[in-house]
Amino acid sequence: MIEIVNLKKSFEGKIVLRRVNLKVYDGEKLVIIGRSGCGKSVLLKNILNLMQPDDGYILVDDVPIKMVGQKDLFILRKQFGFLFQGAALFDSMTVAENIALPLVEHTNMSQKEIAKKVAEKLEMVGLPGIEKLKPSELSGGMKKRVGLARAIIMDPKYVLYDEPTTGLDPIMAASIDHLINELNDRLQVTSIIVTHDMQSVDRIADRVVMLHMGKIIFEGDLNDLHTTENPIVHQFVHGKMEGPIQPKPVKY
Ligand SMILES: Nc1ncnc2c1ncn2[C@@H]1O[C@H](COP(=O)(O)OP(=O)(O)O)[C@@H](O)[C@H]1O
Ligand SMILES: [Mg+2]
Incomplete structure (x- = not known):
């Protein structure tokens, strides 16, 4: 289980995460929604320890x-395992070399073992x-899928996805969502998926949280999400998916 407690993160005095409390339970697919710029990627980076919180902690x-x-x-x-927004593959390397990178860097596996593992993930x-x-x-x-194969090459317990369907056409997006579901079951991992695509939310989520103004303002299942009377969540779910307005900096 991942437990996020009173997490706080600011950049140059601008509070992005004000006080985030969240538990991610083993085996679930937790979807994090929220408008562009609300701190979803920052939250994932804190979980991955790629960024350190100003206050609070993660277990x-x-x-x-x-x-x-x-x-x-x-x-x-x-x-x-982490699927970055842009898949982030190295163009000069083959698909196999891209996927094998973590194994080459961090294990003593033979070429043959690596090739077998890469083939299995592909x-x-x-x-x-x-x-x-x-x-x-x-x-x-396909790039997203290869990125995903690399994300799972070390047989992780947690798989984090940052906007996995952004930039894909609706059919490809649906097939990536299907794959996320399938991998969660097959690998018995815990998945955290950041998205602002409501169709994806409906296809994937066991549980949904919405991040807004630095805090989690909604937590529930899909039924709760679609019947909530919280106006901000309602607007996100039923109205525009992403407004052009950046959220105002949160003040103390
Ligand atoms: N390394 C950074 N330095 C300064 N500001 C940052 C940094 N990373 C993110 N931010 C700011 O934090 C806010 C949230 O960003 P982000 O988490 O990327 O939003 P999103 O919810 O769209 O993923 C944005 O205003 C962004 O500009
Ligand atoms: Mg982001």
Whole structure:
């Protein structure tokens, strides 16, 4: 379980996360929604320890991550797979080399073992046999799948997705959502998915939280989400998905 307690993060005096409290339970698919710029990616980066909170703390399986030393940090990181917003593949490397990167850097596995593992993950994301292709030969949806194969190469316990369907056409988006569901079941992982695509929310979520003005203003299942009377959540769910207005900086 991941437990986020009183998390606070500001940038140059501008509060992004004011006080976030959140539990992520084992095996669930938790979707985080919220308008552009509300701090969803910042929250994920704090969970991954890529960014440190100003205040508050995060427990991963009861261990506070800020207490983890350099050596244990790797053990902690290994538990997380992360699909970045832009898939972030290296263009000069083949698909197989991209996926194998964490194994090459952090394990003593032989070439043969690595190749087997890569093939297994490619099969899992529905792209068997494309090891030798270069990222430039892939469609947007395929790149996301390859990014996902890399995210799960170390057999993580938690998989975090930042806007996994952004930039994809509706059919590809649906197939990525389907894959997220399938992997969650098949790998028995816990998934945290950040999105502002309501269709994705409906396809994926076991539970939904909405981040707004630095706090979680809604927590519930899909039924709760669709029947809430909270006007801000209601507008997000039923109205425009993403407004052009950036949220105002939160003041003390
Ligand atoms: N490294 C950073 N330095 C300064 N400001 C940042 C940094 N990362 C994010 N921010 C700011 O924090 C706010 C939330 O960003 P982000 O979490 O990326 O939003 P989103 O909900 O769209 O993912 C934005 O106003 C952004 O400009
Ligand atoms: Mg973001």
